[in-house]
Amino acid sequence: MLQVRDLRVAFGGKEVVHGVDFDLAAGEKLALVGESGSGKTVTALSLLRLVPDARVAGSALFAQASSLERGRVAASRDLLALSERELRGVRGKEIAMIFQEPMTALNPLFSVGDQIAEVLELHEGLSAAAARDAAVQLLHETGIPEPQRRANAFPHQLSGGQRQRAMIAMALACKPRLLLADEPTTALDVTLRAQILDLLDALAERHRMSVLLITHDLNLVRRFADRVAVMENGHLVEQGTVSGVFGAPQHPYTQRLIDSRPVRDVDAIRAPSGPAVLQAEGVRVGYPIPRPGLRGWFGKDEFVAVHGADLRILPGETLGIVGESGSGKSTLALAALGLLPFTGRLEVAGGHWRGGAADRGLRRQVQVVFQDPFSSLSPRMTIEEIVGEGLSVHEPALPPEQRRERVATALEEVGMAPAQFPGLLARYPHEFSGGQRQRIAIARALIVQPELLVLDEPTSALDVTIQKQVLALLQRLQRERGLSYLLITHDVEVIRAMAHHVLVMKDGRILEAGEVDQVLDAPKDPYTQRLVESALDV
Numbered sequence: 001m002l003q004v005r006d007l008r009v010a011f012g013g014k015e016v017v018h019g020v021d022f023d024l025a026a027g028e029k030l031a032l033v034g035e036s037g038s039g040k041t042v043t044a045l046s047l048l049r050l051v052p053d054a055r056v057a058g059s060a061l062f063a064q065a066s067s068l069e070r071g072r073v074a075a076s077r078d079l080l081a082l083s084e085r086e087l088r089g090v091r092g093k094e095i096a097m098i099f100q101e102p103m104t105a106l107n108p109l110f111s112v113g114d115q116i117a118e119v120l121e122l123h124e125g126l127s128a129a130a131a132r133d134a135a136v137q138l139l140h141e142t143g144i145p146e147p148q149r150r151a152n153a154f155p156h157q158l159s160g161g162q163r164q165r166a167m168i169a170m171a172l173a174c175k176p177r178l179l180l181a182d183e184p185t186t187a188l189d190v191t192l193r194a195q196i197l198d199l200l201d202a203l204a205e206r207h208r209m210s211v212l213l214i215t216h217d218l219n220l221v222r223r224f225a226d227r228v229a230v231m232e233n234g235h236l237v238e239q240g241t242v243s244g245v246f247g248a249p250q251h252p253y254t255q256r257l258i259d260s261r262p263v264r265d266v267d268a269i270r271a272p273s274g275p276a277v278l279q280a281e282g283v284r285v286g287y288p289i290p291r292p293g294l295r296g297w298f299g300k301d302e303f304v305a306v307h308g309a310d311l312r313i314l315p316g317e318t319l320g321i322v323g324e325s326g327s328g329k330s331t332l333a334l335a336a337l338g339l340l341p342f343t344g345r346l347e348v349a350g351g352h353w354r355g356g357a358a359d360r361g362l363r364r365q366v367q368v369v370f371q372d373p374f375s376s377l378s379p380r381m382t383i384e385e386i387v388g389e390g391l392s393v394h395e396p397a398l399p400p401e402q403r404r405e406r407v408a409t410a411l412e413e414v415g416m417a418p419a420q421f422p423g424l425l426a427r428y429p430h431e432f433s434g435g436q437r438q439r440i441a442i443a444r445a446l447i448v449q450p451e452l453l454v455l456d457e458p459t460s461a462l463d464v465t466i467q468k469q470v471l472a473l474l475q476r477l478q479r480e481r482g483l484s485y486l487l488i489t490h491d492v493e494v495i496r497a498m499a500h501h502v503l504v505m506k507d508g509r510i511l512e513a514g515e516v517d518q519v520l521d522a523p524k525d526p527y528t529q530r531l532v533e534s535a536l537d538v
Contacts, residue, residue: 001026001210002047002178003076007058009039009046009234017043017234019058024178026063029204029211031225031242033218033257035463036434039234040214044180047079048091056080062095062178093123096171100183102163106155112166113139113151119173138169143199159325161192168199175207182214192324194534197224216463218257222246230254260464262497265475269317269500275350277452277484278313278336282344285331285508305331307508308344313452316478318485320499320516322492322531328508329488333454336486337368349451364394367445371457373437377429383440384425387411390448410443414473435466439473446477456488471497492535496520504528 002024009017017039024030032040045051047060061076082090091097099105107115116138117131126134132151139147142165155163164184171179181200185193201224204211213225221228222242229239230253238251249255285306291299306328313319321329335342338353346353349365367390370376377386388407391398398406407425408418416439418424429437438458445453455474459467471494477483487498495502495516502519504512504527511525523529 001028001063002212003059003061004047005059005061007043007046007060007080008056009042009051010055010057011053015234017046020231020234020236022229022236022239024210024212026177026210027204027208028227029213029225031213031215031221031228032231033215033221033228034231035216035257035465037233038231040231041182043231044097044182044212044214047180048095048097049080049084049087050091050097062090089123092119092171092176093174094176095178095180096174096176097180098164098167098171098182098184102167103155105167106163108155111152111154112158112163112170116151116166116170116173119170123174134173135169138173139166141203142166142169142172143195144169161195161325164192164196165199168196168203172203172207176209178210178212179204180212180214183216184213185215185217185220193220200224218246218260218464230257256465260468262468262471262493264497265472266318266498266500267316267479269314274315276312276314276347277317277349278311278319278486279347280309280311280336280345283309283332283335283346284343285328285335285340305508306335306342309503309510311503311510311513313484313486315451315484316482317501318478318487318499320487320489320495320502321505322489322495322502323505324490324531326507327505329505330456331508332505333368333456333486333488337366337454338362360394364390364448365451366454367448367450367452368454368456369438369441369445369458371460373434373441374429376441377437377444379429382426382428383407383411386429387440387444387447390444394448406447407443410447411440413446413477414439414443416440416443433466434462435470438462438466438470442470442473442477446481450483452484452486454486454488457490458487459494460489460491467494474498492520492532504531 004020004022007017007020008015020043032043034040042051046054046056049056058080060079062079064075064077106112113132113135116135120126120131120134121128136147136151139151144150144162144165158166185196197220200211203209215221225242227240228242228245230237230251232253238245238254245254246258249258283306284304286302286304288300289303291301309332311319321332323329331340334340336346336348338359349362351362353359384404384407387410388403391403391406411418411424416424416436459470462470478485489495499516501514502516503510504519504525506527512519512523512528519528520532523532
């Protein structure tokens with residue numbers, strides 16, 4: 001169906017994709033894998049010339065449907081030679097794309113039903129009413145409950161999994177012969193990830209559709225793809241069947257990718273060395289929500305996000321909280337940070353949250369590292385200002401020379417020595433990779449010497465090799481400093497590598513708790529069993 005030969009992509013005279021060759025047969029699923037910056041997304045987007053300001057060379061022969069039906073591939077079009085007008089007839093109709101983040105790919109001003117219907121009106125010539133009915137049917141086909149009602153919903157009113165299903169429905173609206181899927185499950189929980197993979201698998205088989213999957217998730221490749229092509233720094237370094245490449249990788253880069261599973265390297269917790277760093281009993285968090293109809297004039301209902309949670313973290317211990325999106329794990333972490341009102345008893349570093357300036361001393365003992373370092377680091381502040389911000393709050397009398405020295409020491413401790421990065425302190429977050437930004441975020445949290453770090457999905461936005469490095473860094477810091485961690489994640493492998501104890505949450509309730517080996521190796525609750533099985537499958 002698709003023959004790509006000597007594909008080259010350059011920006012401003014600098015080539016970033018270097019002579020890539022690969023084939024894709026009808027009904028085949030090919031995974032294009034590699035770390036961020038390897039060129040895999042640029043390669044896929046260039047097939048439809050969706051990369052602005054890029055110079056694209058080579059050929060991408062796309063076989064016409066009629067020639068495939070007769071078993072011949074002679075009648076082909078070169079996608080890279082088509083005019084923009086001709087490409088508009090191909091995009092969405094014959095070749096469709098699922099983007100990585102549906103929240104940014106979907107238009108926030110239109111309902112998902114209208115956005116799917118628009119594709120059908122443009123490419124299939126359907127009337128507005130017929131396109132709307134077809135959109136509802138597509139939502140039903142992709143497994144969205146109550147599709148008639150959900151078609152009227154805006155993207156922000158759907159969960160992450162539902163938004164991704166809506167994106168898939170839009171991509172499949174015109175029954176394309178080739179689907180380009182760019183990290184379609186990266187932001188999803190393990191159970192949702194498995195569901196989306198099953199859905200794509202079933203739809204590809206039903207429509208005899210080829211899939212080019214762009215991903216850095218090797219477990220996903222094992223589960224989904226027929227063949228795999230590995231990219232490094234714009235070069236295609238290895239390709240073959242999934243079993244062949246994963247069973248006997250030939251290139252050192254492929255070997256390094258496959259060997260990037262998180263490794264457990266934490267000290268066992270023996271006798272308690274002091275009072276608990278975090279102790280919670282019966283913590284409950286609720287949100288007011290409007291009542292429907294006229295009843296909303298006279299009061300509000302309450303949505304309970306966390307129901308009476310109990311937990312304890314000892315010095316030098318990691319407590320992992322695992323669950324799907326909406327399980328209440330991040331809400332519980334925000335309550336522990338004193339950022340949400342709650343009821344119940346919660347003691348942090350020997351103190352209680354009281355609100356306002358009274359909490360300043362306690363906040364020094366509890367710091368947080370967020371999921372996405374790019375959005376959690378101010379783009380207007382230099383690295384010196386970002387990392388040193390905590391010192392300006394908690395040690396305002398510190399002379400500028402000593403503050404700069406403390407900042408440099410903190411960065412060196414997380415593997416970002418100023419000697420390795422010229423002008424490091426004066427640079428900005430956008431000048432660093434995702435893994436480097438996360439190290440900067442960890443340095444910002446550590447500079448005030450806290451007792452407890454709250455880690456909210458600290459590696460979910462990172463490639464597998466960078467994830468392994470960041471987890472190893474956190475493990476080393478825990479051993480050297482005796483830090484305690486509250487680790488929020490949906491990744492069971494990260495829990496296995498980092499946690500001493502684990503809580504499993506669903507719908508705001510703790511379903512299971514205990515030592516990590518006990519809970520994950522012999523889960524008792526059906527929900528925990530499903531989480532562990534989904535992680536193994538994917």
